[in-house]
Amino acid sequence: MDRDIRTVDDVLRLLDGLFAPEADRWTEGAAAWWDGFYTERDKSVPFFAAKPDENLASYLERGLIAPGRALDLGCGPGRNALWLAAHGFDVDAVDLSLAAIAWAEERARQAGPGAAGAGDRVGGVRFHCGDAFTLTADSTSELCGPYDLVYDSGCFHHLPPHRRVSHLALLERVLAPGGHFALTCFAAGRMGSELPDAAFYREPGLHGGLAYTPDSLRRIFGDLEELELRPMRQEPADSALFGEEFLWTALFRRPA
Known part of the structure; x- marks a missing residue:
């Protein structure tokens, strides 16, 4: 007889098991899936292009954010992390997928010394492969913050509902007072599953995100001050920026 539930983390791990019964944790199953996804680099995937999100560039251009210490959650091949580094940010970038991190580090080396790969924090990016929720919870880790900017481009909408608790706890731990949290995620009616949260536990699976x-975003991130929430601007294929209209973009600030 198992009676192992004692803490919130125990509950989260139990629910993780519904989404990855073949692994010890949901993150392990997700890492394996994303490794396969990023291994096929020649696929026609819009966000494989080495260009930053249009909203991120817009925030800096309009003075809504300023260079400082940044954490890129679910960095993928590093397109936003490298752009931030090139514009004066000191960047930590995290992804579950080793294949994604390897690709990001290749791009960093190609970009030159100003945006070097692992181990370089002098105006560059340090890439980390692992679970950001765990890595940022370790008080001895260099990822424990504080950060002036936490950026999440496409990670949040791939979390099972119960892991929003972990996401909010991460922001509480690492986002500096007065710091900014920016997000892009699937927009209802344009992309992603609109099933109610409970349905994902009756028939586990994320249905593509x-x-x-x-x-719903205002309710989830209600402890933060909303600065902007709008659809992402559609960018043409030859644009230097990434933009797809099926995404929401949001910028929040933690009260000082």
Whole structure:
């Protein structure tokens, strides 16, 4: 007889098992899936292009954010992390997928010394492969913050509902007072599953990712001050920026 539930972490791990019964934790199953996804680099995937999100560039251009210490969650091949580094940010970038991190480090080396790969924090990026929730919870880790900017481009909508608790706890731990949290995620009616949260536990699986409405994002991140929430601007293929209209973009600030 198992009676192992004692803490919130125990509950989260139990629910993780519904989404990855073949692994010890949901993150392990997700890492294996994303490794396969990023190994096929020649696929026609819009965000494989080495260019930053249009909203991120817009925040800096309009003075809504300023260079400082940044954490890129679910960095993928590093397109936003490298752009931030090139614009004066000191960047830590995290992804579950070793294949994604390897690709990001290749791009960093190709970009030159100003955006070097692992081990270089002098105006560059340090890439980390692992679970950001665990890595940032270790008080001895260099990822424990504080960060002036936490950026999440496409990670949040691939989390099972219960892991929003972990996401919010991460922001509480590492986001500096007065710091900014920026997000892009699937927009309801345009991309992603609109099933209610409970349905994901009746028939586990993320159905390609969860869609969100502006009201749901405001409710989830209600402890932060909303600065902007809008659809991402569609960018043409030859643009220097990434933009797809099926995404929401949001910028929040932690009260000082």
